[in-house]
Amino acid sequence: MHGLRIGDGVMLAHQRQQKILDRVLSDGAVTVAALGTALSVSDMTIRRDVNELVAQGLVERVHGGITAPSSASAFEPGFPVKSEQSRDAKAAIARAAARLIRPGTTIGISGGTTTHALARELLRIPDITVVTNSLPVADVLHAGGRADHTVLLTGGQRTPSYALVGPLAVGALQTLHVDILFLGTHGVDIDAGLTCPNLLEAQTNQAFVASARRVAVLADHTKWGVRALATTAALSEVDVIVTDVDVPERIRDALTDIVDDVVVAAGPAEPRPTTQEASSR
DSSP: OOEEEETTEEEEHHHHHHHHHHHHHHHSEEEHHHHHHHHTOOHHHHHHHHHHHHHTTSSEEETTEEEOOTTOTTOOOOHHHHHTTTHHHHHHHHHHHHTTOOTTOEEEEOSSHHHHHHHHHHTTSOSEEEEEOBHHHHHHHHHHTOTTEEEEEOOOEEOTTSBEESHHHHHHHTTOOEEEEEEEOSEEETTTEEEESOHHHHHHHHHHHHTEEEEEEEOOGGGBTOOOSEEEEOGGGOSEEEEETTSOHHHHHHHTTTOSEEEEEOSSSOOEEOHHHHHHO
16 A cells, blocks of 8 residues: 655555545545645555545546546535534534523434534533434533533444444434534535435434434535435425524525525524514514
């Protein structure tokens, strides 16, 4: 296996390829020359890595470089990569979503980087019980150390998004009931609803939705119009959508005919309500 010596360590081919994938997911496209410079290896080495990634269907070749797959309905980037995407929007959404929670309630939190941002906001809210299948969410709440927080973590198989999924998670969720579920999603489409690239995660999120009295979806503007492999829930099953200001007006208008409440998180101060919300207050 070819490697690159960095300091006292050796970067193996699979490590180099993961770095290439991370760069593609973060930038959308990258040239072979840029990858060679970033990784300090020859174009020949990069082309060899690219050939392997293309053969696995993880990237597509374009003139002079590579891009993310154009139809990657079953492709899921890892948690560290997704955490760096749309960070400001996710933080604004998390702040707006936290305002939906009252002390004394039981809430569910699915896996995802936006729900992970919400977990940090929960440290300000007293007397709540949290049911989650997200390892990062559980870690945030454990590190927060609030004695008046009860955290229940499902079992299951870990996904690239660090969520616990599969029969063990589904079995646990089928015995529980939450007042409100905060659900992350890989993609949202007016017709397809909420979708995700992992079949087991879709099934687990379906069990989560069934356990909840209310469902709140947290989705930044990059999620809209994205259709992944499996449907988690129809938009008609959603009670609240919390999104950010970069979602096109036509999508917001379409949502108001399907979902009871649409909250548009405007930034650090206050969420900006839609016309529908303002009229209902």
